[in-house]
Each structure stands twice: as C-alpha cells, then as structure tokens.
Amino acid sequence: MFWTVFSFELNYRLRRPATYIYFFTILLLVTLIIANGGSPASEKVHHNSPAMIGSFFSTMGILSILICSAVMGVPLYRDLEHNTKEYLLSSPIRKSAYFWGRFWGSFAILVFICLGAIPGFMIGSWIGPLFDWAKPERYGPNHLVYYLWPFVTLLLPSLFFSSCLFFGLVSWFRNNRILYTVSIMLFILYLLSDFWCAISKAGFGRFA
Amino acid sequence: MELLIETLSKQYSNGVQALNNVSLNIPQGMFGLLGPNGAGKSTLMRTIATLQKADSGSITWGELNILEQQEEMRKVLGYLPQEFGVYPRVSAEMMLDHIARLKGLSNRKERNETVSALLQKVNLYKERKRNLGTYSGGMKQRFGIAQALIGNPKILIVDEPTAGLDPAERNRFYNLLSEIGESTIVILSTHIVEDVKTLCKQFAIICSGEVMYVGTPHDAVKTLDGKIWSKAIDKHEIEDYREKYKVIATQLSEGKLFIRVVSDDNPGEGFTASEPTLEDVYFNAISAKVDLVTL
Ligand SMILES: Nc1ncnc2c1ncn2[C@@H]1O[C@H](COP(=O)(O)OP(=O)(O)O)[C@@H](O)[C@H]1O
Ligand SMILES: [Mg+2]
Numbered sequence: 001m002f003w004t005v006f007s008f009e010l011n012y013r014l015r016r017p018a019t020y021i022y023f024f025t026i027l028l029l030v031t032l033i034i035a036n037g038g039s040p041a042s043e044k045v046h047h048n049s050p051a052m053i054g055s056f057f058s059t060m061g062i063l064s065i066l067i068c069s070a071v072m073g074v075p076l077y078r079d080l081e082h083n084t085k086e087y088l089l090s091s092p093i094r095k096s097a098y099f100w101g102r103f104w105g106s107f108a109i110l111v112f113i114c115l116g117a118i119p120g121f122m123i124g125s126w127i128g129p130l131f132d133w134a135k136p137e138r139y140g141p142n143h144l145v146y147y148l149w150p151f152v153t154l155l156l157p158s159l160f161f162s163s164c165l166f167f168g169l170v171s172w173f174r175n176n177r178i179l180y181t182v183s184i185m186l187f188i189l190y191l192l193s194d195f196w197c198a199i200s201k202a203g204f205g206r207f208a
Numbered sequence: 209m210e211l212l213i214e215t216l217s218k219q220y221s222n223g224v225q226a227l228n229n230v231s232l233n234i235p236q237g238m239f240g241l242l243g244p245n246g247a248g249k250s251t252l253m254r255t256i257a258t259l260q261k262a263d264s265g266s267i268t269w270g271e272l273n274i275l276e277q278q279e280e281m282r283k284v285l286g287y288l289p290q291e292f293g294v295y296p297r298v299s300a301e302m303m304l305d306h307i308a309r310l311k312g313l314s315n316r317k318e319r320n321e322t323v324s325a326l327l328q329k330v331n332l333y334k335e336r337k338r339n340l341g342t343y344s345g346g347m348k349q350r351f352g353i354a355q356a357l358i359g360n361p362k363i364l365i366v367d368e369p370t371a372g373l374d375p376a377e378r379n380r381f382y383n384l385l386s387e388i389g390e391s392t393i394v395i396l397s398t399h400i401v402e403d404v405k406t407l408c409k410q411f412a413i414i415c416s417g418e419v420m421y422v423g424t425p426h427d428a429v430k431t432l433d434g435k436i437w438s439k440a441i442d443k444h445e446i447e448d449y450r451e452k453y454k455v456i457a458t459q460l461s462e463g464k465l466f467i468r469v470v471s472d473d474n475p476g477e478g479f480t481a482s483e484p485t486l487e488d489v490y491f492n493a494i495s496a497k498v499d500l501v502t503l
Contacts, residue, residue, distance in 0.1 A: 004309040012298065083293030087355055090257045091310040092282035 005101025027116035034124025037134035046140035054150040061158025069183040072166040075102035216265030226251040228417040238389040240404035240411035241397040248417040249397035286361030296341025311359040420493040432484035456491040
C-alpha cells in the first residue's frame with residue numbers, strides 16, 4: 001500500500017515539468033556561479049574544493065527552503081485543490097500509507113532536484129577555465145565523493161527538516177498558503193541570525 | 209445480505225439537522241433515494257461510505273459494523289460522490305490503474321484487464337490516454353462511474369449520477385447500473401423521479417432528513433389510487449385553490465394552469481379524477497416539508 005502511493009507520487013511528479021524546471025534552474029545557477037569563480041573561496045582555495053562544496057551545500061539548505069515549500073506543500077493539498085479526496089479516501093487506503101507514501105515520494109523528488117547542484121558544480125568547474133571566465137588553477141580535481149558526502153551530511157538534514165515542517169503544516173492547516181508566510185519567515189530568521197553572527201564575530205566596535 | 213440503517217441522526221455544527229432518525233433496510237438491487245436538494249441524501253451516502261460520522265444510530269451489513277469497521281467497508285465499497293474533481297494532468301487510464309491498486313488489485317495483468325474493461329463499459333476507451341483535465345463534464349462523470357466500479361464492489365453508492373449526462377449517456381448509464389444491480393446493493397440518489405421510475409426496485413423519499421416513504425414505485429403509486437384530482441384554472445386563482453386544497457402540482461399550458469390536488473373524496477368544482485403517478489407520490493410526500501408551488 002505504501003509503495004502504491006509512493007510510486008504514484010514519483011510517477012506523477014516525474015511527469016510534471018515543474019520538477020525539471022527546478023532541477024535545471026539549480027543546475028544552471030550553480031554552473032554559472034562556479035564557472036564565474038563566484039564562490040566565496042579566497043585566492044588560495046579552489047572554487048570546487050571539498051571545503052567550498054561543504055559550505056555551499058550548507059548555505060543551499062537555507063536557499064532551498066523556497067523550492068522545498070513548493071515541492072512538499074502540494075502532495076497533500078492536491079486532493080483538496082482538485083476535490084479528489086472523496087473517492088480516493090473511500091478506497092481501502094491506510095492513512096499512514098497515504099501520508100508517508102506522499103511524503104517520501106515528494107521528498108525523493110526534492111532530493112532529485114537538489115542533486116542538480118552536483119553536475120552544476122562539475123560543469124561549472126569545467127567550463128569556467130574553458131571560456132576563460134576564471135583561472136584554471138582555481139579549480140581542483142572533481143571526485144563524486146567530495147560532493148556526495150556534504151550532500152548527505154549537510155544538505156540532506158536541512159532538506160529533511162524543512163520538508164517535515166512544510167508537510168506537517170499543510171496536513172495540519174489543510175491549506176498551503178501558510179507555506180509562503182512560513183518560508184519567508186524562516187528566510188528572514190536566517191538572515192537575522194546570520195547578521196547577528198556577523199556582528200558578534202566582528203564585535204560591536206566595527207559598527208559603532 | 210441487506211444493508212441495515214437504524215435510527216441514524218446527524219446534526220452539522222451550524223445547527224442543520226441533516227439526518228433525523230433515519231431507518232432503512234436496503235436489499236440487493238437498485239435502491240433509490242429520492243428527495244429535493246438539501247434533503248440529506250448526500251449526508252446519508254457519505255455516512256454509509258465511511259467518509260463522515262453520524263451522531264447516533266448504526267449501519268450494518270451482515271456482520272460488518274460499517275461505522276466502526278471502516279477499512280473493511282471500503283474494501284467492498286464503490287462510491288461516486290455528487291461533486292468530485294480529477295487530477296488534471298493525469299490520464300484516465302493511469303488514474304484508474306492507481307485506484308485499482310489502492311483497491312487491492314495487485315496483479316498487473318488482472319488490473320490492466322479490469323481497467324480496460326471498465327473504460328470500454330463507460331465508453332472512454334478511445335480517450336483513455338487523454339489527460340483528465342481535458343475531459344468534458346459528461347466524460348468526467350463517466351470516469352467517476354468507472355472508478356466507482358473498480359474491484360466489483362458489493363455495495364455501490366452513486367450520488368446524483370445522472371446530473372450532467374446528456375440523454376444518450378443517461379440511457380447507457382441506466383443500462384449499466386441495472387446490469388450491476390442484479391448482483392449488488394446499489395444506492396442511487398436523485399431528485400429526478402424519472403430515475404427512480406426507470407431503475408429502482410425499491411426507493412425511499414427523504415426530505416429534511418426524514419424518511420417520508422419506503423417501498424416499491426408500484427406500491428407507492430397505488431397509495432394514491434382514486435385520490436388525485438386535476439383541473440384547469442386561471443393563473444390568478446391559484447392562491448384560493450392552495451388555501452382550500454392540497455395542491456401538489458401545477459403546470460402552465462396554453463395560458464391555463466393545470467393543477468393536481470390530493471383528496472380522499474371528489475372535491476367537485478369541476479375537478480376530474482386522474483391516474484396517480486410517481487411524481488404525485490413524491491410531491492405529496494414532501495409537500496408537508498417544502499413549499500411546492502413556485503409561481
Ligand atoms: N458540511 C456541512 N456543513 C454544514 N451543513 C451541511 C454540510 N453538508 C450539508 N449540509 C446541510 O445539510 C443539509 C443536507 O445536505 P445534503 O446531505 O447535501 O442534501 P442533499 O444531498 O439531499 O441535497 C442541507 O441543508 C445542507 O445545507
Ligand atoms: Mg446531495
């Protein structure tokens with residue numbers, strides 16, 4: 001029963017253009033950032049060094065909140081939006097299978113979308129020197145594991161956290177407008193905390 | 209096996225008493241629920257379909273306590289809601305396949321056969337690859353019928369299924385339903401007397417959440433034998449007649465108003481005796497609850 005719901009969710013999402021639009025948007029953005037040497041790496045650090053990849057993915061955990069709310073907000077809301085709940089829910093479908101099938105199906109799609117960052121990185125570090133947008137010595141070798149490790153340890157937990165939050169909010173409020181508010185609020189909180197970190201690191205003296 | 213509904217009551221949070229002590233025995237075959245809009249038909253059907261709770265009362269089918277054993281009930285249930293939507297960007301075939309899997313048809317070959325047989329039955333086979341969002345109202349309704357029939361339900365509940373169908377589609381649907389009704393409990397709600405007359409062995413008239421009549425259409429008509437009187441009057445006289453008689457039907461024709469009244473004895477005054485019809489039974493039954501003459 002779980003697999004029925006899960007595979008339908010995957011199947012459904014893989015037919016939707018939005019999935020690929022998000023995937024390629026991320027891929028393209030990351031390609032351009034890396035190819036232009038736009039990473040915050042200092043002069044002696046490779047743009048695609050494991051440390052850079054790690055910090056990039058942890059920042060992406062925040063930036064992906066918007067995509068996350070778009071992807072995780074729809075699956076439960078879909079049956080309210082299209083008024084399909086009556087006949088779907090009169091089938092012998094377990095609540096838990098319905099809930100978790102849609103959750104994990106959507107989460108798998110979200111992970112797929114975010115994986116777009118990896119080819120983005122790789123392509124960026126390849127075409128950057130090729131088109132002379134950045135110096136070749138600013139790029140090191142690409143190993144898949146340099147990407148997968150921070151993806152799993154840094155990005156994935158953030159995605160999971162925001163997914164639970166958004167999915168839970170929709171199932172609680174039965175409405176997905178709340179997500180815009182909450183994702184913007186999360187974003188503002190992030191910016192504020194970032195700002196406070198910067199202040200406390202730099203000391204108030206600098207701002208005085 | 210009969211479906212037994214006993215003293216079922218439901219009040220919505222806004223104070224509307226949608227069901228008031230409803231008791232019905234629903235045998236195998238086509239059972240019609242006839243009532244005006246707002247009578248409580250959908251509420252009753254949604255309750256049988258385990259989609260909402262009642263305040264009190266019980267619904268049982270053999271050993272099965274439907275209000276408690278929801279999952280067991282859903283395994284034998286087919287339900288066509290009065291209003292429903294579709295995922296606009298999924299094909300009919302894919303959606304039916306999904307519902308078939310949810311209903312437990314796990315064997316792929318068997319499922320494919322079931323789905324194409326159903327698509328053929330409701331005449332959507334040619335359009336099976338089209339996205340549901342591109343379907344017309346009638347096609348959507350036929351899709352809804354197909355999804356309700358998946359898995360050979362033992363109890364089929366169809367809520368105003370003929371609304372939105374054109375006459376040809378309606379006829380085809382009548383045939384389909386009466387075929388199924390031979391081996392299944394089919395509960396059909398409608399506000400169209402014609403539906404009941406054509407299809408149902410048994411029917412109930414409900415109004416304001418109460419059962420006003422249960423029986424066969426034939427017996428129902430017999431209850432009014434010799435009690436229906438008709439007359440052509442002038443339009444402006446209608447108020448006088450409504451005060452004096454129980455007027456159950458009015459029909460305007462060639463500038464004259466034809467009225468039908470119920471009376472045990474000949475009212476005289478130019479009234480002539482008329483053969484009772486199922487419409488007469490229906491309007492007579494609900495006249496106590498709703499205002500019939502809307503001139
Ligand atoms: N969810 C609801 N909340 C409040 N009142 C409702 C709800 N659903 C139906 N009603 C009311 O209950 C009564 C019966 O409705 P319904 O069962 O839909 O009747 P029918 O299907 O016979 O037209 C109506 O007066 C309707 O307005
Ligand atoms: Mg209704």
